[in-house]
Amino acid sequence: MARPDIAAFFDPRTWSVQYIVSDPRTRQCAVIDPVLDFDEKSGATDTANADRLLEFVRAQDLEVQWILDTHPHADHFSAASYLKAKTGAPTAIGARIVDVQKLWAGIYNWPSLRTDGSQWDRLFAKGDTFEIGGIKAGVMFSPGHTLASVTYVVGDAAFVHDTVFMPDSGTARTDFPGGSANSLWATIQDIVALPDDTRIFVGHDYQPGGREPRWESTVAAQKNQNIHLTRYEREEDFVAFRNERDSTLPMPKLILHALQININGGRFPEPEANGKRYLKFPLNALHGAAWG
Numbered sequence: 001m002a003r004p005d006i007a008a009f010f011d012p013r014t015w016s017v018q019y020i021v022s023d024p025r026t027r028q029c030a031v032i033d034p035v036l037d038f039d040e041k042s043g044a045t046d047t048a049n050a051d052r053l054l055e056f057v058r059a060q061d062l063e064v065q066w067i068l069d070t071h072p073h074a075d076h077f078s079a080a081s082y083l084k085a086k087t088g089a090p091t092a093i094g095a096r097i098v099d100v101q102k103l104w105a106g107i108y109n110w111p112s113l114r115t116d117g118s119q120w121d122r123l124f125a126k127g128d129t130f131e132i133g134g135i136k137a138g139v140m141f142s143p144g145h146t147l148a149s150v151t152y153v154v155g156d157a158a159f160v161h162d163t164v165f166m167p168d169s170g171t172a173r174t175d176f177p178g179g180s181a182n183s184l185w186a187t188i189q190d191i192v193a194l195p196d197d198t199r200i201f202v203g204h205d206y207q208p209g210g211r212e213p214r215w216e217s218t219v220a221a222q223k224n225q226n227i228h229l230t231r232y233e234r235e236e237d238f239v240a241f242r243n244e245r246d247s248t249l250p251m252p253k254l255i256l257h258a259l260q261i262n263i264n265g266g267r268f269p270e271p272e273a274n275g276k277r278y279l280k281f282p283l284n285a286l287h288g289a290a291w292g
Contacts, residue, residue, distance in 0.1 A: 002135040002155035006201065007056060010213045011035045011049055014076040014254075015204045017215045020053060021154050022062055023133025029057065030066035030132045031089075032152065032159050033203060034079035036266065040254060045268075050079035054086060064089040065132055070142075070161035070203060071149040072100050072262040074176060074255040080120075081266035090121035091265065092130075094141070094150035097123065101263045103147070103177055107285050108260060119265025124150055142191070144184025145172040151191060158194060158219075161203040163187050166214050167225035169206055175246035176255070177286070181239040188229065196220035250292025256281055 002023075009018040014035060022029035031053055037046040057064055064087040067080045071094065080091045101115040117123045124130075126141035132154055140151040145162040152159040162172035163184065171188065174181045191200070198219045205213045222229065232238035252258075260279055261268065268277050 001195075004132065004135050004155045004157060006157060006199075006216075007060075008201070008215050009049070009052060009056075010205070010215070011076070012213070013037070015206050015213075016073075016076050017201070017203060017205060017213075018049065018053060019159060019201060020056060020062070021132060021157070021159075022060070023135045026133030027060075027062050028065045028133035029062045030068055030137075030152075030154070031064060031083060032068045033070055033073070033161065034067065034083055036077035036079035036082055036261075038077050038254065038257065040257060045077070047079065047082055050082050050086075053079075053083070057087075066130070067091045068152060069093045069262075069266075070152065070159060071146045072097060072259060074146075074258055075204075075252040076254065077258055077261045078266035084121075091119075092122040092124055093117075093120050094139070094148045095123040095125045096141075096143070096148040097263070100146060100148045100178060104259050104263050107177065107282055108280055109282070110260075110280070113264065119267065140190055142187040144174050144180055144182075144187045146176060147178035149187070151187075153194070153198075156195075156197070157199040157201060158191065159201045159203075160191055163191060164200070164222055164226060164229070165202050166205055167217055167221050168208055168227060170226060170228035171242070173246045173249055174242055175249065175289075181242035181246075182235070184242065185235045185238050192219055192223050192229070194219050196223070248290055251286055251289045253292070256285065 005022045007020045019032040035049040067083050098117045105113045124139040128139040135155045137154040142149040142151045174184050200217045
């Protein structure tokens with residue numbers, strides 16, 4: 001199986017991991033889950049994370065062939081639109097983004113939002129394939145954390161976003177609108193059915209115990225060491241655990257900021273009459289969420 005080169009870029013502000021996946025032969029690459037910086041206290045945005053990716057691309061003499069998001073993120077803005085403007089590369093996400101758009105268009109009372117996914121250049125369906133240089137890549141439908149989550153399998157590597165984390169951190173929450181613990185269980189079974197030596201790359205690392213950030217494991221390590229999968233081996237036990245735990249977790253601090261950007265392909269709202277852009281922040285939108 002082909003083995004792509006993978007460079008990871010950890011953002012300590014959001015505990016997010018961004019990836020550049022490249023074919024060492026052709027020097028073509030894909031960017032996965034790029035972060036656009038946002039300071040919720042001041043409302044300031046910046047492109048430091050995305051520019052770091054571009055600097056790496058230039059330094060390694062790579063050509064960006066794809067800009068990929070695994071799902072509409074709740075904890076950071078996507079830099080997909082910014083990187084498309086800089087590189088000309090097409091953007092892509094899972095096809096069920098349209099369901100997430102319709103769900104959140106109602107939450108935001110946003111009737112003018114296009115809910116057909118046309119903000120991206122390609123919508124991947126379950127089983128779709130594409131190439132990064134000469135390396136074949138496939139798309140697994142991976143709902144549970146969100147309705148639209150997908151896993152990208154590129155050669156011997158799987159980018160599993162927020163399904164499983166590093167084995168000492170367990171699995172992803174499922175209490176966002178459209179989430180499902182049962183669906184996450186099924187998704188995880190698909191992932192651990194990949195060959196044991198498949199490299200697993202996670203979307204976040206929360207550094208339990210204050211350890212250094214990590215983002216790479218294997219299917220075998222997940223099956224044998226993941227603290228949730230080894231403790232809850234039956235679906236009903238896993239679902240009960242996940243639902244109980246998730247009911248105590250406060251929402252990510254940026255969820256209502258980030259989804260407005262991310263269901264729109266990483267685009268900011270249009271400027272208003274004074275030339276300023278504004279985010280719409282619905283009050284009491286996420287009923288029953290734990291207080292943070």
